[in-house]
Amino acid sequence: MKKPLLVTDFLDRARNHYGDQEAIVATTGERYTYDEFGDRADRLSAALADRGIEKGDRVAVLDPNTHYHLESAYGIMQLGAIHTPLNYRLTPDDYEYILNDAGVDAVIADYAYAEKIEAVRDDVPTEVFVSNDASETDGDWEDFEEVIDDASPDDYERPEMSEDDIITINYTSGTTGDPKGVMRTHRTETLHAYIVSVHHELYDDDVYLWTLPMFHVNGWGHIYAITGMGAKHVCTRGVDADDIVETIRAEDVSFLCGAPTVLNMLADYYEEHGEPEMSGDSDVRVTTAGSAPPEATIRTVEDEFGWYLKHLYGLTETGPLVTMSDARRLMDQDDDSRFKMKKRQGMGVLGTEVAVVDDDGEEVPRDDSTIGEIVVRGNQVMDGYWEKPEATEEAFNEKREGWFHTGDLAVVDDHGMVSIQDRKKDIIISGGENISSIEIEDTLFEHDDVAEVAVIPAPSEQWGETPKAFVVPASGDPDEPGVTENEIQEFTKEHMASYKAVHRVEFVAELPQTATGKIQKYELRAREWDDEDRMVGQG
Structure with a gap:
């Protein structure tokens, strides 16, 4: 029935x-x-x-x-x-x-x-x-x-x-x-x-x-x-570390979820307060999402707190849950190699098809090096965008008909576990929140001392990613920009939600551009993430 x-x-x-x-x-x-x-x-x-x-x-x-x-x-x-x-x-x-x-x-x-x-x-x-x-x-x-x-x-x-x-x-x-x-x-x-x-x-x-x-x-x-x-x-x-730890013990909490920034906050608390007891009588499970936390944070959560960590991936349009890194048969629970696997976005969950495809909609090889876009099909995926039929049509049919196109670029290994490498759209995920670089740029263009600007995600130990603005000053001289980094930061705080504000500013003489004048953000991102294992989505 x-x-x-x-x-x-x-x-x-x-x-x-x-x-x-x-x-x-x-x-x-x-x-x-x-x-x-x-x-x-x-x-x-x-x-x-x-x-x-x-x-x-x-x-x-x-x-x-x-x-x-x-x-x-x-x-x-x-x-x-x-x-x-x-x-x-x-x-x-x-x-x-x-x-x-x-x-x-x-x-x-x-x-x-x-x-x-x-x-x-x-x-x-x-x-x-x-x-x-x-x-x-x-x-x-x-x-x-x-x-x-x-x-x-x-x-x-x-x-x-x-x-x-x-x-x-x-x-x-x-x-x-x-x-x-x-x-x-x-x-x-x-x-x-x-x-x-x-x-x-x-x-x-x-x-x-x-x-x-x-x-x-x-x-x-x-x-x-x-x-x-x-x-x-x-x-x-x-979210307050003192309150979280006290509540976990007082209420015997067994499960919580949070962005990597919450885990980093708790790791700092643990160290600063002399390694206190982090649970009540029950075992604690925690799920994180967004940019994966650093391996050091995962290690602290599991080996020091005594919690069990899972990492999921998804979007507002997909429920969000479409993949999870919790593949216990594929990892040795007693070996540190598990931390690397837990940083991956993971494999498709029950009833969900996840594929990484090229520009023709064909699946890329499972070689953990060929990059494609993540597309998803499942019963938890949205019905569409409210009163935006054209955007809905594009989201479900750009490369593969009937699949939701995430805009996230990833590689996939031989077990079908995806790992995000970069983003198709100019999106910054800071502390679990999506931030539009375009919105920040539009705001900064209103500042009299800003001639050109490009905003990208920069690595952050606390937030996973944080907005950074490369600013060509109206003066034309990055050494004498006529405005301070702090003034740029405060300008964004005054005109936007606080979590979207620029945290870092670098004054430059020019921005990398194509022959047609399009700013090449990829060059800025590659330079900013040069010392990281992954450019985006890996903490």
Whole structure:
């Protein structure tokens, strides 16, 4: 028989079997069972319905990793409305674009970030504004607790939903121009959560620490998978090494995810604090993504912390999970050679086809040296880009019809394990966040003392990669540029989200160009990464 795959099934299952078990440890100190979690989500569904939210409407959530985000996601999706999580690191202008592009009908925002929405409130179509602490939020915002207190869990009806309905839109970081809304259906989200559950070995007695942002591809699927398994969510308001280690011990955390920058932070903490105990009674598993952490970091995590590390690869468009380096039959767990394998992006996960292809769409040899583009086909891959049919068509058909083209360039070994070498598009992955070099360049061109500029990823021990700007000053003299490196950095911080700001600046007399005047960024990247084992994606 065929049963529709709906994301609402995850919370339904947890309520049915684990209703009296602890579901959420909140940042505010409360602890909620799955029955209580479900009741709060039901009340929010009723409240949103009372405010006119219907199936297909978009509701944005701007929130760190709190229980309000989990409740909001399910409260929205139970109405068949479209959960639209927002990156809390963006600027008001970014939110103005996204809220207009998606036609967002309601916003639920954390008090610490609501001011960024308030700044563009009159320029967006949104009519419903809810804050988790209205007393700390400027403007006319309803209070989350008052909203659900005034609602009855019985005052809403779930509409009929299809597994092919769009249920969430996740905006990319705008690696080429404006960000695009990645549409994901009940089916893609559900099957991705199933894949995550298998490859992350999730069980009902897991305690999951939210160091990975919930907005980021719906927390890599863990808002679904952890919930559906009946495991426990431990929420956070940010990433702090002291808090992470203390929480891991106090709550007996067994699983967490995080970018290499989080692992590097913890490695520094471990050394600075005299090698403290890094776990409770349970064994700890950790998954990282983005630029692979250095082998020294992996060694510290596994040999010193006593954790088990996995490295995954994917994109917002793919769920994200499409490959994982956890191939235990191919590595010796007692030999240091395993660290090199764990740095690879890995092999395709269950139900997923991953190929590295040349410009004709043919697979490159498995010789670990021939470079091609990674293309993907799987049930977890997006439905398309929101109201961008041409971009969708190109993404799925540029070299191979029906395959998603990642734009990442890689080699592949004899076991089919990929290793990213470079990027087709000018994208920087810093601390797990995608940053557009084009966006930074456009910003810097507005500076009076900048004549030409090229931005590339530079190696960073802390972030994996960090933006570096090669600037031809308006003065024409790199020795007397008329502007300082710090002034360039501060200019980008003033005009962009802080995590996108340039961290390094080099003044040059000219930029390498082709005969037609196109800047050859590859030459700059090759020079910058000359002393690294891999140019990009390997830490």
